Amino acid sequence: QKEVEQNSGPLSVPEGAIASLNCTYSDRGSQSFFWYRQYSGKSPELIMFIYSNGDKEDGRFTAQLNKASQYVSLLIRDSQPSDSATYLCAVGGSSNTGKLIFGQGTTLQVKP
């Protein structure tokens, strides 16, 4: 069974701090990695994707990928209360049909 694991949290950080969210996956053949943000009662919103080892930055967000360790992370700099949400890690299967396997999600609370 291919799995994606996340710490469910909640992760609580003060406003302006860096939030660090982590994810591990079991399928070594996975090629694509995504971070979605999900507000309560809403649909997942794609915020970052990464395909190669290393870091990818987009505004306040940085995704990090280490395929050897089967580890993906998301850093949120200068966290804002509006960042409070559940962050879902999703991994593209090795079958290349677009199927995504999601983790349970980490709830982030940014306190003013």
Added chain:
Amino acid sequence: EPEVTQTPSHQVTQMGQEVILRCVPISNHLYFYWYRQILGQKVEFLVSFYNNEISEKSEIFDDQFSVERPDGSNFTLKIRSTKLEDSAMYFCARGGLAGANEQFFGPGTRLTVL
């Protein structure tokens, strides 16, 4: 602007009834997906659909489920005989213009089976 729209936003049905959930892409994409999320649980893949054919389906997607693109635009998920455990949010997603990988979710349909 939503990437796809979904109707209805909420569907209540009796156990054993058939339901059809609809997804309308905003623009002309080839890759579509259905996912579901039971309250408090993970988002689960149901089926992927490329160029009007199923490309992969999960073990959840049994004979009770079917997908169609009847008019070349709307994309439907049919559940033939609903069970209590089918109660969930159902999300339609579309792939990116460059391919399947990046997926953009619609607002979802909340299905409640009584």
